[in-house]
Amino acid sequence: MKEKGLLIVLSGPSGVGKGTVRKELFSHPNTTYEYSISMTTRKPREGELDGFDYFFKTREEFEQLIAQDKLLEWAEFVGNYYGTPVDYVRDTINDGRDVFLEIEVQGARQIREKFPEGLFIFLAPPSLSELQSRLVHRGTESDSVIANRLETARKELEMMNLYDYVVENDHVERACERIHAIVLAEHLRRDRVEARYKKMLEVE
């Protein structure tokens, strides 16, 4: 009878403020998403707990999980593996809770392939609005500044291709409100509600 949770993936260009938005989201008492715990081969630091801060694994264990396709995405970084365990995500979703992941664009791309039904949100710098005003007040800016902005806009446009929604990070609290609205709306989609009705009527 339980409705499945959502996999919410927040990504975007580096430096856009993904971590700040994620922290703000999770500081809200009404946020009901579960934060997806990563898996790593690096040693736990003082005070870090297995299954809370990270799932800590040996290189051998990690490589076995890669071989068994047990990671939604993974990368090697400064000699250590980091990844997102698929079982944790699936178990939480099947239990009806939403899982939230904040991740680099490369990782998001890997997840989209394995988990296309996820909710992919692209966090964009406020460059589009900025660019609009720059184009309007063209006389006051050098051509090279405008050319630079246009190049950035083109790159963002290419990157956002795999995403379902685009949230401009013009202000961290407004960005969070938009993310909450997206998640709420997603839960109200007719196909989800219909599935609940149908499940209930089948019971009879």
Place this chain on the structure above:
Amino acid sequence: MKEKGLLIVLSGPSGVGKGTVRKELFSHPNTTYEYSISMTTRKPREGELDGFDYFFKTREEFEQLIAQDKLLEWAEFVGNYYGTPVDYVRDTINDGRDVFLEIEVQGARQIREKFPEGLFIFLAPPSLSELQSRLVHRGTESDSVIANRLETARKELEMMNLYDYVVENDHVERACERIHAIVLAEHLRRDRVEARYKKMLEVE
């Protein structure tokens, strides 16, 4: 450069509280939707203004508009025609403003055919949640009460088929919050934002 507005259609079974939700939505100072003005052949009542309360037309004018396919939907009711003029809706949307329509399910069906890109929201009575608790506490209810509720649920399920979202009207303010979230999320869909980017980059 202007982004198109949305056509928001709120509908649902009669008696569900569509009018109450619409009034609550439009009492909010932050609501930016335009309320779609209907067209009718009935005589204006004292104080009613043409182009504000209704567009008032003669039967001949109305029938000509039907023949010219100038109505998104129409119906005859107690000897008078009522309908939604397509030009007003298209002009407002092309001007970048969202248009809001509260309408019976028959009218919503006509609109979906002519304007499939609209945002169709089904306002549902809180019968699903009620039904769930009734099924759980089955021992305390007669079989006929439960059978009745199941029949209602089946009818709602059939009706909601054409809609994009389902909002349960368990509480008018919560229903309004959900509608606001849906409209906000819809504006953040990647294809809409992407279209804005592309339009801007073409300018160069």
